[in-house]
Amino acid sequence: MTQAHPLDPPDDPFEVARTAAADIARLTGVERHDIAVTLGSGWGRAAELIGETVATVPATEVTGFSRPALEGHVGTLRSLRTPGGRAVLVIGARTHYYEGHGVRRVVHSVRTAAATGATTMVLTNGAGGIRDHWRPGQPVLISDHINLTADSPLEGATFVDLTDLYSRRLRDLARGVDPSLDEGVYCQFRGPHYETPAEVRMAKAIGGDIVGMSTALEAIAAREAGMEVLGFSLITNLAAGISPVPLSHAEVIEAGREAEPVISDLLARVIGEL
Template identity: 40%
Template sequence: MEMIRKEAAAFIKEKVNVEPTVGLILGSGLGVLADEIQNPVVISYKDIPHFPESTVSGHKGQLVIGKLEGRQVIAMQGRFHYYEGYDMKQVTFPVRVMKELGVETLFVTNAAGGINEGFNAGDLMVITDHINNLGDNPLVGSNDDELGPRFPDMSEAYDRSLIEHAMKSADRLSLNVQKGVYIGNKGPAYETGAEVRMLRTWGGDAVGMSTVPEVTVANHAGIRVLGISCISNMAAGILDQPLTHDEVIETTAQVREDFLSFVKDMLKTLPA
């Protein structure tokens, strides 16, 4: 793993002359943020040694590196999911590479189904915690002590100071941003109504098929994390309508301006 991580990082370093300190993982329909990066260097995943390829609609499958709101950033326009057939090490490989490149702070975004009945499609939610319902963990197997501890602390998986920072940005922009717990399911089928009722009793506010693996590895690597969900639809059984990926993409497009202004304001005012 060390060799392939260093090979991927070395390939990226050859293409850029900056050291990114902030990583951005952009979920379904949210890759538009990377289009805002100044003087971008764009690298397709398929060109990077040992990188998987994104197979899901709404995920461009490329890295965009440059400056955004005064910060040197590296953005993933599209992520990898467990349901695509990749193993957990492959899903989280980009986070390991980001750490190798110098990333200290990671913004993880996703499109998620709303479980909290007080939410509406189109809401943005700052993730305060998560529940791993994927049935697997990216840290299973031998541990490299140089990457992180055998038993990492996950009591503050989402950095509290970053959550506070995000809510101040929301107030500045007069955005009605929710806070809540994200549940990561394996997918790719959407949840049944009965499953949604169960997840609500667990304390979940939103459910999706990503994020948990990357956040786990980021914590293991000592990278502080902020998570943002776009509530792209209400989960099964809340509204009497079928769920589709097209609806996810449509909703994220509708909240594009709020999402862009929110993340850009957080980057601009992020303490050094």
């Protein structure tokens, strides 16, 4: 018989997040974090630049976390101290919706971050670009999202306003660091297959600029927890039908690897201003 996961119903996911936060405090020696950052594909080196590492722990030692299923995610939780003295929780262990574990596990890292005390959530990802003037390796700000998973992290009669979900204040702050940053609307598809050209045309028709398989559900959970959200996408490829060549995960990893030094420096400088 398979052992139940801590986040399976009827357990309270917020109580599990509080337990996970207590694990992080015990394992890192840091009682409270101010900022949390989820590092998606291509963003991993930012952790080296944000600040001094206080502690690094395997995510699997923290209640509710699983080993990442995707190459490009490091599988650790890292506590950093910025030069300005802020405590930053770096999440390198993202559970994707397409893994089939349910939304609770997808957003557990965000809820845990909030339980550690973090009031700002920075979400990053590697994604496909719909605008044909964007190029692989280009970072863009997420201004809004369209959730195409037909799911939500909110349970029961929980009504959360998503106006300005991706904080305009934080986007303006990021553009103060790099005025060239463009922005767009992120569409989260269920995955794990890439979108068809017709689906990309649909996304464009309904107002989307970026397509991917993460972030939107996490952002909703962050807002529910009262966090201010900043989102970045690394355009790793042009989306299906926009790109003249077939899509591959190897292409995503390679674009992220090539862009990593530049985008990591950008992210570290933005976090330094938070």
